[in-house]
Amino acid sequence: MSGGWNTIESDAGVFTYLIEKLGVKDVQFEELMTLEPVELRQAGKIYGVIFLFKYPTGEKRSDKPNDGTYDHDASSNIFFAAQTIQNACGTQALLSVLLNKDGEVDIGKELREFKEFAGEFPPELRGETLSNSDLIRETHNSFARSSPFVDETQRTATEDDDVYHFIAYTSINNTLYELDGLQPAPISHGACTTSEFPDKVIPVLQRRIARYPATEIRFNLLACVRDLRIRAREMGDEEALEAEDSKRSDWLWENALRRHNFVGFVGELLKGVVKDKLSQGDGVYEKWVEDSKAKTRRRVEDRRKKGLGGDDIE
Template sequence: MADVGGWSTIESDEGVFTSLIETLGVKDVQFEELISIDADTIRSLGPVYGVIFLFKWTKETAGARPEAPLDGTYDPEANVFFAAQTIQNACGTQAILSIILNNEQPPSLPPIALGTELSTFKEFTSGFPPDILGEALSNSEAIRSAHNSFARASPFADETARPDEPSGDAYHFIAYTNVNGTLYELDGLQPHPISHGVCGDFAVQVADVLRRRVERYPEGETGFNLMAVVKDPRGRAKEIGDAETLEREERKRGAWEWENTLRRWNFVGFIGEMMKGVVAGKEQGGGKEYEAWVEKAKGETQKKLERRS
């Protein structure tokens, strides 16, 4: 994919996010998709560093108000890594880093090994206000290159789309994590980190906050995705000799690697050449046979449309 200095859109996918942080040097951490918002499901994943919530952004439900958020309270004095969102398409990676960089030394969980790249970035930006930190993040060539390496390859993608150009529904990522005993909501579109109070049981508390957020939407809205940031279960499986878990996780990693390879591959040329071969084969049988083949295809398409109707 051509790298023209912009940030490309990447998918909200556990394999993409896991491979992204590993590309940046983070070790022993992975992402797990959550299919329900309940404490037991979150606890079942083992040590959980935080969750990333993807939702359809609307002015009415986002809660971007200068005086107070719709839920929780602004904490401008919070001692957390918090970057303002200054560019389009990077909110997923920004939410990821909001959890990873705030859990280098968590009080009750195994520490996250950041690796050289992110450790250097965190040290360099220590003490930066959110707006300057957002600019530093957007200008990090290493983070941007890692992010863009997981964008779908397509000759039709516009990697430099303007944020003020309409492009259908807008989706946004935010992070929830426990920092120094407080549950924080870290949203780069907000002016400050949002505190949801003392964090006793992270799973219970974050599930309650997320349910309240989902309830702001009309009944039947399904434009949400939730992922947990957890410790890689393979290490524990090796320690206790859990061959079944280890095999399952290795299969999962293999599937992620294959899917990420497909994302980077541009199939347009292959499909074009394949269609040329099909058409050439039909033409060899004479024009009438080719026309009959086209008409048959049109008829099958029309039947499918009628059945859907």
């Protein structure tokens, strides 16, 4: 493999433009704010969901999953890949949905060729093939947030780190499957048609969340759906179409910002401010520094009075 995989955010705009860059047509992701089937149905035609959660690092594989049953035979007729590399699980989860919806979704020439090439392999080799795909890796990395301080390809998680993991849920062959590359096989959650998916997947997600302490709220759910602009055009809903176009523009802007490292810009800005203060004459620079220190001390004292940590400055 010629390079590593960087961390990407669980964000509808990131995932939508990532799959478009891979050649997928007329599909987008929508963030869901509640675990209600009605909200999922409102997203239109649904292909699956991507769930992000804090991974219990001490958890070990067992012969039986916490929920559902392993379907070891399913790997021969659905696309399921073992996760073989860190940081790739977000892209692997969305591909777990899309590569199993080929026919319903136009996944494009590149992904179709990848699926045909890797489809006959066992899950472990499929995972290796995915990890070694230059196209998929480079597209994935193009949506990573720029960091001048941390090389994500070299970083290794420790037991004290919060580790997050993406998995996919989708209906395949009238069965609700959980596709998690860290598990030995797809997990079946029972019979489920495409139309039943919103009603069947929500209880599964609720049971998973219920295994965490009530104070744990760091979850994220993205629905993989048909491009909402298509539905707006079909219904002649100009207001909805305008809202979707505006959302796409916002996503483009946010994705562009992710690619930029602003440290150099901030450094030059600070140098300009300091130069300006120094040019204003004797004592101006020193007074500016002392005023800044005084403001910081006041903020610390205010936070302590409110019962907050004095060192926790926002």
